[in-house]
Amino acid sequence: MIDKRVASAAEAVSDIFDGATIMIGGFGEAGSPVELIHALIDQGATNLTTISNNTGSGQVGLAALLKAGRVSKVVCSFPRTANSTVFPELYRSGRTKLELVPQGTLAERIRAGGAGIPAFYTPSAVGTPLAEGKECREFGDRKYLLEHGIRADFSLIKGRVADTHGNILYNKTARNFAPLMAMAAEVTIVQVAEIVEPGKLDPESIVTPGIFVDRVVAIANPAHESELVEAGASYP
Amino acid sequence: MTKPPVIGRTREEMAQRLAQDIPDGSYVNLGIGIPELVAKFVPAGRSMIYHTENGLLGMGPAPRPGEGDPELLNAGKQRVTALPGAAYFHHADSFAMIRGGHLDLCVLGALQVAQNGDLANWSTGEPGAIPAVGGAMDLVAGVKSIFVITQHCTREGEAKLVQKCTFPLTGCAVVNRIYTDLAVIEVTPNGFRLVELSPGIDFNFVQERTGAPLLRTPERIKAGGAEK
Numbered sequence: 137m138i139d140k141r142v143a144s145a146a147e148a149v150s151d152i153f154d155g156a157t158i159m160i161g162g163f164g165e166a167g168s169p170v171e172l173i174h175a176l177i178d179q180g181a182t183n184l185t186t187i188s189n190n191t192g193s194g195q196v197g198l199a200a201l202l203k204a205g206r207v208s209k210v211v212c213s214f215p216r217t218a219n220s221t222v223f224p225e226l227y228r229s230g231r232t233k234l235e236l237v238p239q240g241t242l243a244e245r246i247r248a249g250g251a252g253i254p255a256f257y258t259p260s261a262v263g264t265p266l267a268e269g270k271e272c273r274e275f276g277d278r279k280y281l282l283e284h285g286i287r288a289d290f291s292l293i294k295g296r297v298a299d300t301h302g303n304i305l306y307n308k309t310a311r312n313f314a315p316l317m318a319m320a321a322e323v324t325i326v327q328v329a330e331i332v333e334p335g336k337l338d339p340e341s342i343v344t345p346g347i348f349v350d351r352v353v354a355i356a357n358p359a360h361e362s363e364l365v366e367a368g369a370s371y372p
Numbered sequence: 373m374t375k376p377p378v379i380g381r382t383r384e385e386m387a388q389r390l391a392q393d394i395p396d397g398s399y400v401n402l403g404i405g406i407p408e409l410v411a412k413f414v415p416a417g418r419s420m421i422y423h424t425e426n427g428l429l430g431m432g433p434a435p436r437p438g439e440g441d442p443e444l445l446n447a448g449k450q451r452v453t454a455l456p457g458a459a460y461f462h463h464a465d466s467f468a469m470i471r472g473g474h475l476d477l478c479v480l481g482a483l484q485v486a487q488n489g490d491l492a493n494w495s496t497g498e499p500g501a502i503p504a505v506g507g508a509m510d511l512v513a514g515v516k517s518i519f520v521i522t523q524h525c526t527r528e529g530e531a532k533l534v535q536k537c538t539f540p541l542t543g544c545a546v547v548n549r550i551y552t553d554l555a556v557i558e559v560t561p562n563g564f565r566l567v568e569l570s571p572g573i574d575f576n577f578v579q580e581r582t583g584a585p586l587l588r589t590p591e592r593i594k595a596g597g598a599e600k
Contacts, residue, residue, distance in 0.1 A: 163427070163449075234503070239505070240466075240510030309460065312426050360442040
């Protein structure tokens, strides 16, 4: 019988290994899987490559993972946000490498990676510094850049509700990259506020079908990054 | 110390002037900063649907302080609301709307705009600066019309409208119109063309503060703005 529940965030991330590539959902704090990231800090894996839109804020969540020195490279579209001080220090000191990717290209690279598409052409970034070293090809009278799909060993994402088959619904703009990242990892781990029995979710409303999900863990009252930052919290 | 008198349009007046040129029923993406002000000045009787690239069509104004949902944000990571008829979607769909030419207009800020429509708005290229691009390169590559709203000159008095951008580009030949404190300017195949001077401003004053020639000859304007 299919049941993708795991008992705790610690158990959900227990097999993440040193050197792993990890996609982490979220746009700002919306959709950031704070409890899974904190469990990963406790777990200790290091030399990680993270793929995410931002680099966290304050000293919690993704910023705390970076601060703990676990991340050697970030693939990111906007690593500069209000209250984001950890990554800028790591970047300036050369301790963490950055691959800067336009946001739409990042989304499509993840989607392609999950959809069995090795590469695609996009008009974004043609003629800019981010086009350097990339194949450029004309279709019609326009230029496009070749971009490659990306995959990861693990994805850590946050939903609102799941069923035990791993079907996921999200909360508002917390959806962002999560449905794409769910498709593009060997192991997709989802934290949700609530897990229900199969049949409780309307099949017409499912956003991420359970085939893309490996583990779901219930975190009933997830923390919000802005509230932690406002309270001056740091992790661990 | 007294502030120098404001010459030309204030930021709010610039936003108000730009809002006059958005057709009723447009799907619009507003960038962070001065572009966000545009939503306050939509003329009566017109309605726009606002897109935010983090996954919402039908974005409404900010909630009252202390209210709202920390997972209902705009591209600047500020809390917003969703209006009746709104839709949420994931990032691949959001950027399909952008790259696929489904959005009518994007309003962005600028560091520099060149006379051929090149835009630089994401990096000054300074060593030690944290490079961050977000969705700007996708927006300028795909949205039908790109309007820039910016001060005409930098705080140091240097021209932002130039022959050729010296900062790293966001996109090539992408800008259609520029709304500044001093003027409304259109990008044409022949360079910058003056559309309108701000109240109390004369042509020479604008030309002296523009790094490329300003055309004054009227040109046929295609529906929806200048040719791209």
